[in-house]
Amino acid sequence: MTKDKELELIRILEHHGRIGTDVLAKMLDENEDDVKKCMKKLEDEKVILSYATLIDWNKVTTEDHIAAMIDVKVTPQREVGFDEVAARIQRFPEVTALYLMSGTYDLSVMVEGQTMEGVARFVSRKLSTLDAVLSTTTHFRLKKYKHDGVIFNQDEKDRRMVVSP
Amino acid sequence: MSQNTMQPGTKNNRLSRAVSNIKPSGIRRFFDLAANMEDCISLGVGEPDFVTPWNVREASMAALEQGYTSYTSNAGMFELRAAISEYMHERFNVGYDPKEEIIVTVGASEAIDLAVRATVDPGDEVLVVTPAFVSYEPLVTLSGAVPVPVPADASTDFKLAKERLEAAITDRSRAIILSFPNNPTGAVMNDIELQAIAEVAEAHDLLVFSDEIYAELSYDTAHTAFSALEHMRDRTVLISGFSKAFAMTGWRLGFVCAPPDITQAMLKIHQYSLMCAPTQAQHGALEALRNGRDVVEKMTNSYRARRNYIVHALNEAGLSCRFPGGSFYAFPSVEATGMDDETFAEQLLVEEKVAVVPGSVFGKGGEGHVRCSYATSMTALQTATARIEAFVHRHAR
Numbered sequence: 001m002t003k004d005k006e007l008e009l010i011r012i013l014e015h016h017g018r019i020g021t022d023v024l025a026k027m028l029d030e031n032e033d034d035v036k037k038c039m040k041k042l043e044d045e046k047v048i049l050s051y052a053t054l055i056d057w058n059k060v061t062t063e064d065h066i067a068a069m070i071d072v073k074v075t076p077q078r079e080v081g082f083d084e085v086a087a088r089i090q091r092f093p094e095v096t097a098l099y100l101m102s103g104t105y106d107l108s109v110m111v112e113g114q115t116m117e118g119v120a121r122f123v124s125r126k127l128s129t130l131d132a133v134l135s136t137t138t139h140f141r142l143k144k145y146k147h148d149g150v151i152f153n154q155d156e157k158d159r160r161m162v163v164s165p
Numbered sequence: 166m167s168q169n170t171m172q173p174g175t176k177n178n179r180l181s182r183a184v185s186n187i188k189p190s191g192i193r194r195f196f197d198l199a200a201n202m203e204d205c206i207s208l209g210v211g212e213p214d215f216v217t218p219w220n221v222r223e224a225s226m227a228a229l230e231q232g233y234t235s236y237t238s239n240a241g242m243f244e245l246r247a248a249i250s251e252y253m254h255e256r257f258n259v260g261y262d263p264k265e266e267i268i269v270t271v272g273a274s275e276a277i278d279l280a281v282r283a284t285v286d287p288g289d290e291v292l293v294v295t296p297a298f299v300s301y302e303p304l305v306t307l308s309g310a311v312p313v314p315v316p317a318d319a320s321t322d323f324k325l326a327k328e329r330l331e332a333a334i335t336d337r338s339r340a341i342i343l344s345f346p347n348n349p350t351g352a353v354m355n356d357i358e359l360q361a362i363a364e365v366a367e368a369h370d371l372l373v374f375s376d377e378i379y380a381e382l383s384y385d386t387a388h389t390a391f392s393a394l395e396h397m398r399d400r401t402v403l404i405s406g407f408s409k410a411f412a413m414t415g416w417r418l419g420f421v422c423a424p425p426d427i428t429q430a431m432l433k434i435h436q437y438s439l440m441c442a443p444t445q446a447q448h449g450a451l452e453a454l455r456n457g458r459d460v461v462e463k464m465t466n467s468y469r470a471r472r473n474y475i476v477h478a479l480n481e482a483g484l485s486c487r488f489p490g491g492s493f494y495a496f497p498s499v500e501a502t503g504m505d506d507e508t509f510a511e512q513l514l515v516e517e518k519v520a521v522v523p524g525s526v527f528g529k530g531g532e533g534h535v536r537c538s539y540a541t542s543m544t545a546l547q548t549a550t551a552r553i554e555a556f557v558h559r560h561a562r
Binding site: 008011012016019023025026027028029158160161162163164165 | 190192195196199200202205207209210211212214298299300348466470471473474477478520522541543547
């Protein structure tokens, strides 16, 4: 497959991870075997990291779901800067995302758990106690309006006439 | 004096002959059939499935908040005309003076109406390349001129053949209406193919009304503006708009680019009939041109993938379908079922609840085909093509 087609494949998969290779082949005007090979190559190269599903947890009544964004100030380490402390933080299973930031704090840590107490326990016992961590500020997420480019609870009704010129 | 001066029977005579002679759009019948049907998947829509980009909507709301509620100049806001001029130059390599050669209209439909009324006289013939957008022929008739269909059918890959155009020309031929990328066939003509048509237009002194509303939706080759062809700028009325490229159908905003004598004549009709295009819509369109072009690219990429999908799926279902180069319509033949296009569309709607539009409503050349719009979600397309496949298998000859 050409680089352009490969990029097109990545763009489609980014938003439609479940789409079958037979449908993808038609969308790309390519052979299905070539699409499968390309996907395998992208997986091997770690371009495709996973096929995730975006869930609106507010609608899943059986699961409590708490999320927090924690601003963390750290002391950068000689030679490795922020990478060493980041490597330690990212391994905690509670951490769903981790970014190095510019501005008033250094690391932005996204944490998800089933209870507020669980998240608080993680911050107080695991994150704050790391040697390099100077301070933390925890913000609990109250409501998710938009995530990964998708607007939650959007009225997606097609208002177009059934047949039009 | 009696309150009711209307005599019995006069209702039959009170409409103009021109209007009485026009048939209602064939599309309307299918709209009525499909409108109240539950679980109907529509491939009959002629508009993007995207909502107008937020920045465009926001700009229009901001214009209202700031009190832009009065008329603009008849030809449209000068900033918008300047932005259109810049856009046409950057995208399609044609230059137009925003002061004298561009008019902002109420949709491309009004632009076509103005172009015809400003340039043809009763009795003149206007060549209409068919299959064509349903408005062209009635608008010619309403102007008092005579529409002459020039078929561009499957045998020419739905492109206009120079020989067919020449064969249709008479002493009364005044102009030609063409539209590529085409609604309903999706056909695209490249610069070499268009140049051949341009030579005929020049040889017979024809005006060319080139409806390029789908110019941005050209998937495989760069779009060629008709007026960019050699010797064509002075005889071309280029018609376009915001509906398709920027997903702004309901805003009713189009524009026309033409030599000053023609735009000034068009402006006379426009100023007496419409005055000017809606002000808030013009503010939205200005934002679309200034900051909306990356969204156009994203939408075009999405349409391209869906085009590829539907063409393969229709062919696998047993309906022969060529690869359309532009717009957002696939135009498969229904020959495999032995039905004519009207019967096919009606039966498909009744049996499988999939709405498509019979090709014959777009004029000669469209017969035996149906228009399937792929401006709908991939989920809907997959379900619709599965239903079409079941239908074709059931009715295959």
